[in-house]
Amino acid sequence: MDIKKYLDSTYLKTNSQAGLTESENEAVAKGFIQEAIDEKFKLIMIRPDRVALAKELIENADSKVLIGTVIDFPGGTSSVAGKLKEALVCIQNGADELDFVCNYEAFKAGNIDLVEYEILKGTQLGLDNNRIVKWIIEVAALNNAQIADLTALIRNVVVSNFKPEEFSSVFVKSSTGFYKTENDLPNGATVSAIAIMLENASPLPVKAAGGVRTYEEAKIMIDMGVLRIGTSGAKVIANGDKSSLEY
Secondary structure (H helix, E strand, O other), rough: OOOOHHEEEEEOOHHHHHHOHHHHHHHHHHHHHHHHHHHOOOOEOOOHHHHHHHHHHHHHHOOOOOEEEOOOOOOOOOOOHHHHHHHHHHHHOOEEEEEEOOHHHHHHHOHHOOOHHHHHHHHHHHHOOOOOOEEEOOHHHHHHHHHHHHHHHHHHHHHHHHOHHHHHEEEEEEEOOOOOOOOOOOOOOOOHHHHHHHHHHHOOOOEHHHHHEEEHHHHHHHOOOOOOOEEOOOOHHHHEEEOOOOO
């Protein structure tokens, strides 16, 4: 199995989260971008303020690595207009894929109309600009029924409003990897959560993000039907080892 084609190499820490200065953290981000180029990963997932940097490095290397970024990360509670504005800037800066954090808190509160509207408008913006769109549902913040229902909601909005040939360009994604759980419970993709997502997302594809740290874990997810895996340990996983990183 060529596992590299499934791996979205990911670095999303802010300066404060990393405990680094701006220049130090930029150096780390550059290292991740260069690694993605050298290892020929599918994609480098980087924060919005690093998209232009990634574009420059990838173009200079004449590389085919795609650039992904996160929108309204990690909370997902910004207005729809705010999400769209941020996404448009990222598109203009060279992002190929947009991973929106779904307003799962609004969903949990029963504000279904808002969630449907942001999914519709965010997906429309991405597809109109020939971008891949992913909707992060934050499985650690949801119970199993909510995981099923929010995944199905995203599927239904996309299936009802877009063309069948576009369905493969809209993913349901498990996690930000930054959600704070109690009692050290998993905050990323789990086999049980992914199974629920796969059952309710089809015909949309699924991305597992956070918590996948070994080749074996990645292979389990892929064998289940996941098409993309987000991880900060992409090189380690590709080499068959275990990542010590938290995402």
